[in-house]
Structure formats: C-alpha cells, structure tokens
C-alpha cells in the first residue's frame with residue numbers, strides 16, 4: 001500500500017490512532033482489544049493495519065459527534081474493506097458484535113470479482129449487506145434470513161430486499177457506511193440492557209467502549225483461504241492441547257459455528273486437519289501462539305485468517321477458562337517463569353475454587369431443572385429421594401446414594417445427612433441448620449426451594465412444573481447453582497491435584513491472617529487437615545449427642561429431678577465425649593482446637609413424635625402422659641433467645657462440668673502419645689461479664705481436680721463467643737476474663753437485625769431484589785451495622801486485654817468480602833466450614849498481595 005494514502009492524523013486528532021508499536025494506546029482509554037493488538041504489532045506478528053478509537057471518541061459518536069470519516073478512511077488505501085470490532089476495557093464485559101466487509105459496494109464488488117472471483121466477492125458483499133441491514137439499518141431480520149439463494153443471485157436478492165425494506169438503495173459510499181456502523185455500535189454500548197448486562201459481569205457504571213477499525217484480511221478467494229481460531233490449552237482442564245477449528249472460505253468465527261464443515265487444527269483421527277492441509281501455515285500459527293503466551297504472559301486464543309496461503313493474526317483474547325482451567329493455567333505460567341507466583345495467585349477467583357473441591361454437573365450436560373433454591377453448599381450429587389434420616393441410613397446400608405428431602409433439618413437429621421449424597425429442604429437460608437451442616441460435611445445442599453411442593457406425608461416431591469417425584473426416584477442436587485435436576489446428568493470430578501496443592505502453598509506463603517476450620521467430627525477434622533487449616537476454630541459439641549447410644553442418657557439427663565440424678569446421667573456420657581475429643585486432638589496433632597461448650601436449647605433433644613415419646617417413657621419408666629407433659633412444659637416461646645448457650649452453664653452447670661472434664665482428660669490422653677495439646681474452651685452466647693466469671697471458676701476447679709487425680713499438668717485457655725450485641729458493647733470487661741474472643745457472626749447478624757436466621761430465606765430474595773439489602777447479610781457480613789458492632793468489640797476487647805486473640809467463626813469466615821473486613825478490623829484468624837478453607841486461604845493471600853502491590 002503506497003504510503004501517500006496514509007495521512008497520519010494523530011497530530012490532528014489524538015482519539016483516532018493508528019496502531020503502531022509506539023502509538024499512545026492504553027487499556028483504560030482504548031480497551032483491551034486495542035492494547036492487545038498493539039502488543040501483537042510490537043511482536044511483529046502479521047496483524048492487518050488497524051486504527052483505534054478511544055472511549056472518549058466513541059462516547060462522542062454515541063452523542064452524534066462522529067469524527068470526519070476521512071480521518072479514519074485516510075489511514076487505508078482506497079477500496080480497502082474494513083471491519084469494526086468492540087474494545088472494552090475487560091473483554092469479558094462484551095460489546096456490540098463486529099461488522100465485517102465495510103466498503104463493499106457495486107464498484108468494489110467488480111474489483112474483487114476480478115481479484116478473487118465472482119463467487120467469493122458475492123459472498124463478501126452479501127454478508128455485509130445482511131449484517132448492515134439487520135444490525136445497522138435495523139430492518140426485519142426474517143426477510144434476510146429467509147433468502148435461500150447464494151452467489152450472485154443471493155447478492156442481488158439481498159440488495160433488492162434491502163431496497164424494499166429500507167425504501168432506499170443500499171448505501172454505496174464507504175464513508176456513509178462506516179459512519180453508520182460506528183454510530184450504531186457506539187449507541188448499542190450505551191443502551192440500558194447492554195449496561196445492565198455488563199454491570200452484572202462486574203463492569204463499573206461508566207465503563208467505556210473503544211472501537212478498532214481494521215483492514216480485512218479476507219478468508220475468501222483463490223488459493224488456500226479461510227479463517228479460524230487457535231489456542232494452546234484446553235479451556236476446561238488447563239492442560240496443554242491445541243484446540244480450535246479452521247474453515248475454508250470463511251470469515252470471522254464461522255469455523256466454530258459450523259463444526260461439520262470445519263477442520264481440526266492438529267492431525268486428528270476424526271477428520272481432516274489444517275496441519276495436513278497447510279503444514280507451513282499451521283507451524284507459523286503455533287509459533288505465533290507460543291510467542292504470544294510468552295510475551296503477553298497469558299494463554300491466548302488467536303483469531304486468524306489464511307489468505308492465499310498467508311497467515312494473518314486478526315485478534316487475540318485471553319482464553320475462556322473453567323475454574324480448574326484457570327488454576328492450572330496460572331500455575332503453569334508461573335512454573336514456566338512467565339509470570340510470578342504472586343501474579344498467578346491474583347489470576348484465580350477465590351469463589352471459583354470451591355468448584356474444584358467437589359464433583360460438579362458437567363458444563364456440557366443437559367439440565368432438566370425441576371426446582372431451585374438457595375445454593376447453600378457447593379457440589380452436585382445424584383441419588384434416590386428419601387424423606388427422613390432413617391430411610392437415608394437404610395439406603396446407605398444398601399449402598400444406594402440418596403438425597404435427603406426435608407422441610408427443614410434439625411439436629412435429629414444429622415445422622416441422615418452424614419450418609420446422604422445431598423440435601424434438599426423447603427425452608428431455610430445460608431445459615432440455617434441444613435446449610436451449615438451441609439457445608440461442614442462438604443455435602444451438596446440446596447435449601448429454601450420454596451417453588452417446589454414438599455408433601456412429606458405422601459412422600460411426594462412436586463417440581464415447579466407439576467411433575468411428581470416419589471421416594472426412590474432419582475434426582476440431582478446442584479448445590480453450586482441452587483438447581484434441582486431430574487435424573488442423573490453427567491458429572492465432572494473434583495480436581496485436588498498437584499497443581500491445586502502447589503497453588504495453595506503459594507497462597508499460604510502470601511497471606512497474613514490465620515485460617516482455621518469449623519469441624520465437629522473426626523471426618524470434618526480430617527477434611528480440615530486435608531485442606532491445610534491451621535487448627536479448629538469452632539467445634540460445636542451438641543451434634544455429638546444425637547448418636548443412638550447417647551440420646552437416651554442425654555434425655556435422662558434433661559429429665560433429671562436433682563443435680564445428683566443429672567450427674568449420674570452425665571457420667572454415662574462423659575467417656576463418650578472424652579473419646580470424641582481424644583480423636584479430634586489426635587487428628588489435629590497439636591494444632592489448636594477450640595471446643596465450644598453445649599449451646600442449643602435442651603428441648604431440641606427431646607422426642608417430637610409419638611413413637612419417640614413412648615421410647616422415652618419406657619427408658620425412664622414413666623407413663624407416656626407424664627413424659628409428654630414434661631416435654632411440653634420445656635417448650636419455649638422464643639427458644640433461640642431462651643435457655644441456651646452459657647445460660648445453661650449457669651442454670652444447669654453439671655453439663656459444662658462434664659464437658660470440661662472430658663476435654664481435660666482427653667488432653668492428657670492425647671498428649672501422652674502425641675504432640676502436646678492445649679485445648680481452647682469456648683462459652684457460647686455470652687452477654688455479661690459475670691457469666692464468664694462464674695463459669696470460669698467452675699471450669700478452673702474441674703481442671704484442678706483432673707490435674708490432681710491424674711497427676712499430670714496441662715494448659716488450656718478459656719474464651720467466649722461474641723454473638724450478642726451486648727457482648728460487643730461490654731467487650732472491655734468481658735475480655736478481662738477471657739483469653740480469646742470469637743465473633744459468632746451468624747447469631748450476631750440474627751440479633752443485630754432482629755432477623756431469624758432460620759426464616760430469613762423466605763423473604764430474603766425480595767429484600768435483595770428490591771435493594772433493601774445489597775446482599776443476604778447471613779452470607780456476606782454487613783459491614784455497616786454488624787461490622788460496626790464487631791469493630792467496637794475488637795477495640796474494647798483489646799483495650800480490656802491487650803493480649804487477647806480475636807477471631808470469627810460464623811459462616812462469614814469463608815466469604816472473601818467478609819474476610820477483607822475481618823483483616824481490616826484486625827482479627828487474628830477466621831474459621832469456616834472445612835470445604836471453604838481453600839477459598840479463604842486464597843482470598844486472604846490476595847488481600848495481602850493487593851496491599852503489598854498497592
């Protein structure tokens with residue numbers, strides 16, 4: 001192309017910039033595509049001549065201020081065909097579709113017919129007329145899609161259809177064509193729907209759009225002509241694999257849309273390949289892609305054209321990637337020395353990690369959605385429907401995976417949950433019982449599926465479209481998306497491979513806040529260790545009392561008339577508790593284990609149905625009517641605000657005495673043959689200093705007695721859960737009696753809002769949709785209200801006791817935004833469900849790195 005055609009207009013208009021190695025092009029002003037093309041130009045790759053329009057210019061075009069077309073057209077030889085593509089700051093935010101072959105008109109058609117043949121020239125022109133008619137002139141798409149002729153006939157049919165619909169001939173002047181295309185694309189970006197769509201992908205309200213105008217490298221014509229895309233990795237696995245397609249006589253991404261006509265890139269037993277057809281071009285493409293990986297420091301997908309055997313690189317975008325692909329790509333780039341470990345850590349989205357830890361429904365699987373609810377615990381599982389815990393156990397005994405379907409779960413269901421493959425409930429939200437236990441067990445769970453019918457008495461589950469599913473029917477719970485699916489879709493396995501472990505160890509090197517796990521059982525503790533938690537931050541002890549051999553002495557203890565009777569029942573429970581703790585301590589091998597003393601209202605342990613009442617009457621040797629009356633008498637109007645937590649420690653102190661003894665004896669036993677154990681004992685639901693003082697005195701006395709009896713010494717620490725607003729406000733004096741304070745943000749959120757954590761799921765979606773809450777506060781810590789109380793608690797707690805250790809152990813401990821808040825507030829560690837530990841480790845690492853990098 002003679003240089004006389006290229007009038008360098010940069011000096012006149014800085015917003016229309018020819019992309020050269022030194023042109024002033026930047027992602028925040030011209031978008032990612034423009035910047036990437038400049039990088040490719042710098043690498044001397046065969047990129048067609050391209051002009052970039054800045055965000056500001058495009059915004060002005062949308063307002064009607066289009067720059068003189070000559071400013072752009074002057075950069076190209078007369079008669080050059082052009083394309084316009086979007087260039088937003090982040091390619092993931094999308095943008096209007098590209099328009100190809102601008103400049104085609106009756107005159108250029110004749111020229112191109114001579115050069116590349118009438119057939120190819122007709123296809124180019126027809127494609128432009130159709131795209132222009134539908135996207136720019138906004139004519140009825142059906143009229144053009146119905147044209148079934150091709151070649152010159154197709155072209156004249158398309159031109160006639162245009163003239164009839166638009167009531168004017170197809171514009172011939174390239175300046176008019178280009179102006180209209182630019183205006184349409186600029187306006188499309190500013191439309192409300194497009195704005196909302198990109199905001200949903202994380203774009204700021206005022207995100208700008210750049211455009212690039214590029215000389216067409218034709219994929220049609222004589223010799224080997226065509227187009228395609230190529231990348232060096234598999235997007236799903238992140239493993240090296242040349243993927244993509246190539247198609248003869250095609251443009252844009254047609255190769256991806258026409259699988260049957262497209263060629264493979266590498267030699268492939270399934271069909272012909274570009275490697276066989278045009279080996280030189282294929283080698284060149286691979287070399288270009290490798291160079292891009294090295295120098296652009298990312299796995300790129302390249303869009304290319306082959307024009308009469310010559311390769312052109314039109315574009316490069318970062319490859320699309322699944323969470324597991326993203327992690328492996330980042331690790332390989334760092335291991336190859338292309339990026340630093342820190343950069344690799346910043347390139348993976350923490351929330352995406354939880355998808356790696358569980359089986360998932362395959363992205364390719366067909367989804368027959370029969371209901372949806374809150375995605376309470378990630379992962380997917382298929383099984384046969386069961387409607388109660390006993391059936392779940394029976395099913396497990398037969399070796400059949402089952403899905404436990406309940407209205408909501410209670411501690412009595414925990415045994416069933418342990419053996420179920422997944423849980424589905426009608427009620428509940430992110431911190432309801434099923435959700436908390438499900439996450440702890442790594443059990444896929446969907447709760448609050450209120451759009452399904454739960455006819456438990458009829459053993460019937462009814463889908464949102466009225467289909468009936470009975471006990472034994474197979475369904476799939478997708479706890480990642482919140483969907484319930486009929487049948488058994490294809491799954492992909494968890495990906496806890498070497499790449500995962502390497503990556504997580506880099507995260508641990510970077511982070512500066514501790515991560516522990518909430519773990520109640522040996523299985524939880526083993527999972528916590530597997531995910532490299534630094535200890536147990538919360539062991540809820542109440543679940544331990546539901547096992548068959550424990551529930552009866554537990555109930556006898558609850559029914560005891562005198563402290564002595566109570567002690568006798570507790571003495572039967574003590575060895576079992578001691579065994580629980582010894583096992584936990586052994587698994588954790590000297591790491592800190594924080595055991596929370598009994599928390600729930602006692603009547604949760606009493607039977608609710610007739611058969612249970614009868615069994616209890618038998619065990620206690622009492623008439624059923626007596627037992628029923630006493631169970632009723634124990635009912636509370638507001639159990640979550642009633643006789644629970646440390647209040648039991650004051651009113652029924654024998655329970656905590658027994659638990660303290662079990663902890664201390666287990667400490668001695670586990671320390672004998674393993675690493676020394678220093679248990680942490682935690683009091684729930686504290687609201688007053690005096691509660692701590694009283695309970696502490698008793699626990700110290702138990703410790704002294706055990707030391708005496710066993711002739712062995714041990715250390716322990718005693719702390720409190722801060723989960724009432726009053727405990728935050730009075731943290732100064734409470735801290736004087738505590739070695740540590742752990743914010744129980746589930747209850748603290750419940751009490752700060754006066755919002756039941758078990759019922760909020762019913763209306764939370766209205767609140768979030770109408771913008772009353774930006775997010776479910778049980779899911780993401782409310783930084784304003786609950787957060788203010790935490791800050792007060794931290795400040796006053798540290799004032800009262802300079803050496804106090806502070807943590808949070810509510811579900812928020814696994815949420816990246818909430819972790820950011822905790823780190824900022826000066827909290828020492830967060831504790832979350834074992835399966836969220838990796839998410840927390842990465843989120844914490846990214847926070848530290850962001851601060852370091854600035």
Ligand code: PEP
Pocket residue numbers: 436538540599723743744745746747748809810811
């Ligand atoms: C809490 O309230 O935040 C907490 C961790 O305890 P639980 O969920 O057992 O009430």
Ligand code: MG
Pocket residue numbers: 684723744746747
């Ligand atoms: Mg609590």
